[in-house]
Amino acid sequence: MLEIGELSAWYGDARALWDVTLEVGAGEAVCLIGPNGAGKSTLVASVAGLHASVRGSVVIDGVDVVGLPAHRIGGQGVAIVPEGRRVFPHMSVHDNLCLGAYRRTARARHRQTMAEVFELFPRLSARSAQLAGSLSGGEQQMLAIGRALMALPRLLLLDEPSLGLAPVVVDEVYEALGEINGRGVSVLLVEQDVDRALELSARGYVLAEGRMVASGPAERLRASDEVRRGVLG
């Protein structure tokens, strides 16, 4: 589904990623863990085409998308749930979701998809006409995930979905993520909450200071000291 090869990224002249390699198989859930500032968000943004200064390859279903403008990459079946949710605050929940289905392929089915999203997140359904900016943090996160699902992705990129949320809400979000993955959507999950992330995913990668320092099956990473050191510094 997704193959990242020797990816490097820069902010101006500051390098954020050093030759990172990563793979997500079809239907697989993979997590990317590491401390703040390790470059996890940069990696996700690079895959989605939101980060301009990139070298290496990002192959999605056989197509190398490095250098494509962001609005064309989504056409490859990728949708992003960005860090900090970034819902459109002055638009209603309903309009936020519709926007997710902006692409022609998704647009035709948008009513049906929306019904599915509401089934997954009943709380959103009740607030459909409310402005997104007035939702609580947890609801905004659900909206951001719902918006991405509206694009009918085959690969979902999630950047810290637990950020700033109370533990009960995180439980709810992760339950939904498990269900989404269960339907066959591949997931690349960036997370600080290592245990949650490893619980959802089959495999994981550890990124520290812009470099990939460990990878492997979830159970092994959970037991590993490397991860602990990687994250705690």
Added chain:
Amino acid sequence: MMARGLVGIGLAVAALSTLSLYRETLGFPIAYLALLTTALFWVTQATSWNILSGYSGYFSFGQAAYVGVGAYTTAVLFGRHEWNFYLTVLIAAGLCAVLALGMGLLAFRLRSLRGEIFALLTLAVPFILAALARINGSIDGGQGIIVAIPDFPAALGRFQDFLYLITLLVAGIAVAVAFVMAHSRSGWALASIRDAEDVAEALGVATFRHKLWALVASAVIGGVGGSVFALQIGFVTVDSVFSLTVPLFVIVMSVLGGRTHWFGPVLGAVLVVLLQDRLSAMALLGWQPVILGAVLIVMILVAPEGLYVRVRNLWPRSRGSKTPPADLSEVDEQLSVVDDSVLVECRDLSKHFGGVRAVEGLSLQIRAGELVGLVGPNGSGKTTLVNLLAGSLRPTRGSIHIAGRDTTGLPPHRIAHVGVARTYQIPRPFASMTVRDNVAMAVLFGREPRRLAHARRLAAGHLAMVGLDHLGDAYPSALNLHQRQLLEMARALATSPKLLLLDEALAGLNPAEIDNAVEVVRRIHASGVCVVIVEHLLRVVRALATRVVVLDRGSCLADGDPETVLSDPAVVRAYLGKRAHA
């Protein structure tokens, strides 16, 4: 430097005055004198515009307001009521000062004011004044006012000579004021506002006051120029003085010449007036605005910095290239013993953004000798706390005392003068200044302000402290990220702070650079500055901090010495996830 420049301007004025005083001896045609008078009027106006808009970056479309107020003051009082002409010039200056104070007090108090809104606001002012003049019979009433020729010493020759000399005098004063401002604290303050206003404020620049005075200076010069302009045109109408061509001309002239430099508008004004003269000589007067408009568009797109700056940059810089000897004496003498007194005291501090509680009920004491590592997951309120301490944000609830003073709600520059300095996650140097001047700037406006020469010497010392002394003459654009972050630290140090807030000052560095930065922070702490460092890399925190404070969802989760805190199960959980202690 300053004295030499002023003498130069004085000599230029004297030389130009001979063209009139010895006109007949020199055989200088009087028609050219008229052209020069026009050029000098525009030099005055463009310089006036540039003092606010060029130096500080707040674009104004309101230049016609000053010309109009000046011209009408003289037209009404001198032209109609026959007061003393010179007195009316002073009154015009006073009225413009009052107008500018009113505009500035209203506009610059707005927290949400942006450059575009300011520009449109200034656009409205001449419209209001023009309407006022048109409807008010005691000002104009739509008729226009004839301005007679005032008495002047017969020795000056004809009226055209008198007009030329007085316009020259006004232009000379305008340029001298612009020159002095550019080379004084005020010029530095305005340049820093243009480059990064909130950084300047946090370094101790009283941005509101400097903007206000620049606006007043600009208005007074514009008004005096307008007052003399009334004589030049002889018949003052609303359309002739309040027209939109005034802002068009001054903007084109300043943008063309270069708006960051005092000489730019002079050059631009002369070029535009000459161009205008050539066009009318070729009977192309109808094309003149077309060409000026096109010049404006092209300059904005191609060389927004202006011709003067462009041309000057072609030559290697000679000015300021000699490195002043570093002055380490004061830096060293600050080496003090470990100080145990309470420096920072937050009580029940909260900050809410809409429904989000970024900081909630936080109480915290920091002692003068400490180096505190502030850690916590993303979104736990670390940066918000830094912003609260530095005054960039006002708390929703609670109080902050620093060095015994209640700083809650003080503007950032006042807090800087209490002794707080900060760096930014993404370095924000003043792009138009050299590395050394970035630091000298902070000394100029810091807690213990110094004269420029002294400030530059001290700056060299601060640069040495962070290991950037070899790059003093470079511009920030030539620095890499690590060096820019070190520059942030040197600049913060230059305000001679008691408390230094480092907000992710090591983000994005490679391991070698991180080690170097750690060394620098340690050195800064050893020089007697209390440091609070926000940092994600726990190995850095371990290496540096004498104490660690962990925030989680806006509240303090743990507080104590690094080893104990970082192995606290609750902290590990906050970082690694809920079941990590297992």
Added chain:
Amino acid sequence: MITIQSALTGLLLGGLYALMAAGVSVTWGVLRIINLAHFGMILISAYLTFQLASDWGLDPILTLAVTVPAMFVAGGALQWAYDRLGISELNSLLASFGLLIVIVQLVSNVWSADFQRMSAAVNPYATASVGIGRLVFPVTTLLAFLVAVAFIAAAELVLRRTFAGRALRAFAEDRTIASAFGIDHRRLGIVLGGLSGATAAVAGMLFALANALTPATAFEWFGIVFAVVILGGIGHLTGTLAAGLLVGALSGVVSVLLSPAAAPFVLFTAIVLALLLRPRGLFVRAAQ
């Protein structure tokens, strides 16, 4: 009675201000371009209407068949250029100020600086009026009002109910995320620029129906229209309409109660106050 009549006439005239402001407001709000050249496009359209009606005897309203496509292309091309040049918000203000000056002078070189008006023979609308009770309204004013209301209502509907409209609003709020969901900023800019050009064509035609033309009028619009844009809230169409009507009614009343020349004074004072008190616009709810 006279006060009510002039307040209502002013209100109707306000529709035209709102129509002129709509294009400026939307390109500013969505694309972050302050396009002063918009007034130049309105001016050119007004003159084209005048020229086509006078020379070819076209019904002035039918001249839209020429001016709307022409201005659509011009507006789209202009936004494309702004986008290509990567121009910032403040620089767009300066560059388009230059462009406006160029356009006004070119218009004055082509059509002269004198006042010109379509003759009654080609423009039957200028003299017609409609009476409602004891109130009388010129057809041209009524027409401008109706067109403005219809246009803004339609645009608002498009913004709320269609995918393209939602894309526009999303783009205005967060262009990065919007692009991740497939919104192409360049195409959006061209289409939006084109549409705002088309409104300029309509506004120009409506202005030419009722008024004598002179190139300097562009500068007179300038102040009032910006007032409407800012009072209405940048990028908010319904707010723009409301602000246009309010400004129109206010200047109508002031003209009668004080004097026509006092209208701009009262108006701009109101604008300055509004800017200072509600910098985000009169009709915009505070964020969140």
